[in-house]
Amino acid sequence: MSVTPMCYEAQFFEFTPQTCILRLYITFQDYLFEMLLVVERVIMKKLESIPGHRISKFQIRESTEKYLHYVNERFNHLFQKMEKCLLKLVLRIPRNIVLPEDKVQVQYSYSAEKFQLLQSETETLQKQYKAEKMATQSLLAELEEQKVVQAELEKVLAWFDGLDKICREHGNIDLKESFAFMTQASLKIQGKIKEIDLKNKKIKGNESFIPINFQTRKKL
Known part of the structure; x- marks a missing residue:
């Protein structure tokens, strides 16, 4: 049997064609053996x-085995020819035939240098894709933060709208003027507090430097 890789x-x-031929050979051998066993029983x-025959079962089996050996030799000789015919004409794809899944390789054939170039370009594109993916994820995270900030601003x-409504209900029409007035009043209060603190510090400082008069007893 041929051992040429196909x-x-x-x-x-x-x-593999060799496997197919081997299965055919085994099938024919099994069929031939079974057929001779049937002939032997018949x-x-x-x-x-037939009364009075002198042929024993051992002789019949010996004759069957000889016939099997003879037929097997003729069969092997014929099967070798059939194997060559199958491998050359039936189970072989001509060299000029290309399978559909391999037509792309024929149309776009590349050398080793082109393959390495394409591989490096592919790696570069993969790195760019990963970088863009990370940038997209960071932008999405920032967008979520902006949504949270927007909700807080709302x-x-x-x-402020509720406060403006309260101010209008109590006669103060302009909310900005109210905040300006409150800011000025707060600044004035802070200034007064600073003046009081300074005066308090000065008073405490003067008290610490007041001279003490000691009265002397007059002698009688």
């Missing part, structure tokens, strides 16, 4: 119906 044929048939039955604006 990888392209195995890719197309999904089995011969024995025929001899049992709460502050809602609070």
Whole structure:
């Protein structure tokens, strides 16, 4: 049997041609052996119906094995021819035939240098993709933070709207003027507090330097 590797044929048939031929050979051998066993049983039955025969079962089995050996030699010789025919004409893909999944390689053939260039470009694109993915994730995180800040700002604006409504209900029409007045009043209060603190410090300092008069007893 041929041992030449037929990888392209195995890719197309999904089995190796040698395996197919081996299975055919084993199948024919099994069928031939079973057929001779049937013939042997038929011969024995025929001899049992003939009275006075001198042929033993051992002789029949010996003759069957000789016939099997003879037929097997002829079969092997014929099977070798059939194997060559199958491998050359039936189970072989011609060199000029390209499988559909390999047509792309024929149309776009690349050398080793081009393959390395494409591989380096692919790695560069993968790095760019990872960088863009990380940038997108950071932008999405920042967007979520902005949404949180926007929600807080909306709460502050809602609070200001409520405060403005309260001011209008109590006769103060302009909320900005109210805040300006409150700021000026706060500054004035802070100034007064500073003046009081300075005066308090001065008073404490003067008290610490007041001279003490000691009265002397007059002698009688």
